[in-house]
Every structure is written in structure tokens, then in C-alpha cells.
Amino acid sequence: MKWHNLLKNINVKDGFTFHDLRHTFVTNMRKAGVPEGVIMKITEHSTREMFDRYDKIDAEDKKEAVDQLEVFL
Numbered sequence: 001m002k003w004h005n006l007l008k009n010i011n012v013k014d015g016f017t018f019h020d021l022r023h024t025f026v027t028n029m030r031k032a033g034v035p036e037g038v039i040m041k042i043t044e045h046s047t048r049e050m051f052d053r054y055d056k057i058d059a060e061d062k063k064e065a066v067d068q069l070e071v072f073l
Contacts, residue, residue, distance in 0.1 A: 026054040031061075 007016055022043065029039045036051060045051045 023054050023056060026051070027056045027058075030055055 003018060026039055026043060029042075030036065040046075040048075040051050043051075043054070045054070
């Protein structure tokens with residue numbers, strides 16, 4: 001089955017590409033606690049800049065970071 005037909009059949013929005021999965025993979029691996037260096041080896045990112053381009057920080061990440069400050073209260 002072709003990629004665009006698959007996406008249509010599972011009701012994925014227009015504009016989603018196979019490459020988007022790479023961003024999701026990097027972000028989910030980081031959230032799972034996998035060391036960044038290991039993720040970079042798996043994805044063959046040779047620079048931190050490239051890793052950062054694929055790693056997406058979301059509202060959940062920011063909330064968890066702020067919640068860690070509670071140890072000082």
C-alpha cells in the first residue's frame with residue numbers, strides 16, 4: 001500500500017510525511033530517558049545541532065522541568 005493511501009485509511013492529516021516519524025522517534029527516545037549520545041548514534045546525527053533540530057520540546061517537557069523545582073520549596 002502506498003504511503004499516502006495508508007495515511008488516508010487511518011485518518012492522518014494531510015502533509016504528514018514518513019520523515020516526521022524521525023522527529024517523533026528522537027523526541028520519544030529522549031523522553032524515555034535514553035541518553036542523547038545513544039540516540040545520536042542510532043539516528044546517525046553527527047552534531048548536537050542536528051539532534052536539537054529533531055528533538056521537540058513540548059509543554060509537558062516544560063512542566064516537568066518546572067515541577068522539579070519543587071525540591072527547593
